Amino acid sequence: MRSLIGLAALALLPACMRGDMTLDFESPEVVVARSAIDLTLPMLDAFGMGADGVCGAGKATETAQGVTCRSVKRNDVAEVIAGRVDFGGFGGEMDLTGIVTTERIRSDRIRVSVDVAALVDAVRAVDPAGYGAFLHEASDGDVQGLILRVRGGEIVGTTGQLSEDGEEARIFIRASVFQAPDPDISGYFITLLKFPGDCLIDLFCD
DSSP states (O other): OGGGHHHHHHHTSSTTEEEEEEEEESSSSEEEEEEEEEEEHHHHHHTTOOSTTTTTTSEEEEOSSEEEEEEEEEEEHHHHHTTEEEOOTTTOEEEOTTTEEEEEEETTEEEEEEEHHHHHHHHHTTOTTOHHHHHHHHTTTOOOEEEEEEEESEEEEESSEEOTTSSEEEEEEEHHHHHOSSOOOOOEEEEEEEOOOSOSSGGGGO
């Protein structure tokens, strides 16, 4: 996750921000990577950052609370399976090797696994100065953190939370987890996606 540091340092560590990262599989061959980061005014003030240019090549939207940065990028699933995801704009290309594993287990099935503890460890590694605790106080108790989402095809199983419409699996990691000296978190966020197959009778695809 070496090139994820640029996004993680802004999106995950400070408790006065909310990060949202989505892998949306349009088909077994194409996945759209989306990132949305809410940067609050206390955070911008704390680091002397202005609204102009804070989102880099991403799209910036100013709100009463601060700035929201959004990026969208289409990826070949083959690249994602190899461990590389390009979020474009603000997020940029990320090396998710060892953190996110995408597998094509059959022609019509894709499994996405996120090692939650590895993700937390990688994010914590970029906060040696301990800015997280300071920015937690600036959040006025608002619950912030990171939302991970997986969408696409038919979700036939997930260890995360399934949306009411059944089209999205997600987990939420509180910012306090990234700041804890010894976070008690483990396990995998696993989602199995099914796409229309090329078999004559769907019964034989299951």
